[in-house]
Amino acid sequence: MSVLAFLRANNDLDSIVQPAIALRAHVAEEDRDPSMHHHRKGQLVVALRGSVICEVPKGLWMVPPQHGVWIPGGTPHSMKASANTDLCLLCVEPDAITLPSECCTLSITPLLRELILRLSTCSQAYEVGSSTDRLVALLLEELSNMKIELLYFPVSEERKLRTIADELVSNPADRRTAREWAAHLAVSERTLTRMILDETGMSFGRWRQQLQVILALKGLYAGKSIQALSEELGYESVSAFITMFKKALGKPPARYYNETRLS
Incomplete structure (x- = not known):
């Protein structure tokens, strides 16, 4: 049973009062939450292999290896x-540690990853002062020092922007310009570009690129070739796709994958 299925079958995890607990599972076939929900505990979603996408009302968050997505307690979300x-879910009590109050992507050090993996093998009913309690204290201290990474696609609740987002997710090769989208939605180009900037803090081109980066990462960790990804995302050439990826993440896709995948 995957973590997602486990959570759907066990709604009493929030009743566990320990500072942190961890769950680990293998997802053999694609799995998704049927709808958004929330928990009292905060959650750090860590992908050990493969990919997980978390959706909150205002954004899509990619969970590549060596990163985790932090979902604060009370935040509606689906995964x-x-x-x-292979993924781990670290559930943290709201008052156990000071972490961002908004959903974000965090880098994960090898030490933090190993601590989470170790905790996933421990009993959830550990006592104060026990070896597991001491492990959790070290884990939470390490977690508090993690750096925020910008691997997300902001999604507005504004109807017109949501239409664009949904269509781009369904067809990422769609290369319509802001002017063409404006005509499609019966608004002026100026109105649409201002709306995107106000709602997401990004230009139209930067906003679409964020989605393509997320989908490119998802494809890379699923084993797709760079050639296939460049075609799926609508790039005229592999070199154009590599240039976009390197500009966004600082490294070409093959190097990024080799440096972040698990051995």
Whole structure:
């Protein structure tokens, strides 16, 4: 049973009062939450292999290896895991540690990853002062030092922007310009570009690129070739796709993948 299925079947996890607990599972086939929900505890979603996308009302968050998505307690969300994904879910009490109050992507050090993996093998009913309690204290201290990464696609609740977002997710090769989208939605180009900037803090081109980065990462960790990804995302050439990826993440896709995937 995947973590997602486990959470759907066990709604009493929030009743556990320990500072932190961890769950680990393998997702053999693609799995997704049927709808948004929330928990009292905050959650750090960590992909060990494969990919997980978390959706909150205002954004999509990609969980590549060596990163985790932090979902604060009380935040409505849903998760989608690709086939053959190994993941961990770290559930943290709201008052156990000071972490961002908004959903974000955090870098994960090798030490933090190993601590989470170790905790996933421990009993959830540990006592204060026990070896597990001491492990959790070290884990939470390490977690508090993690750096925020900008691997997300902001999604507005504004109807017109949501229409664009939904269509781009369904067809990421769609290369319509802001002017063409404006005509499609019966608004002026100026109005649409201002709306996107106000709602997401990004230009139209930057906003669309954020989605393509997320989908490119998802495809890379699913084993797709760079050639296939460049075609799926609507790039005229592999070199154009590599240039976009390197500009966004600082490294070409093959190097990024080799440096972040698990051995």
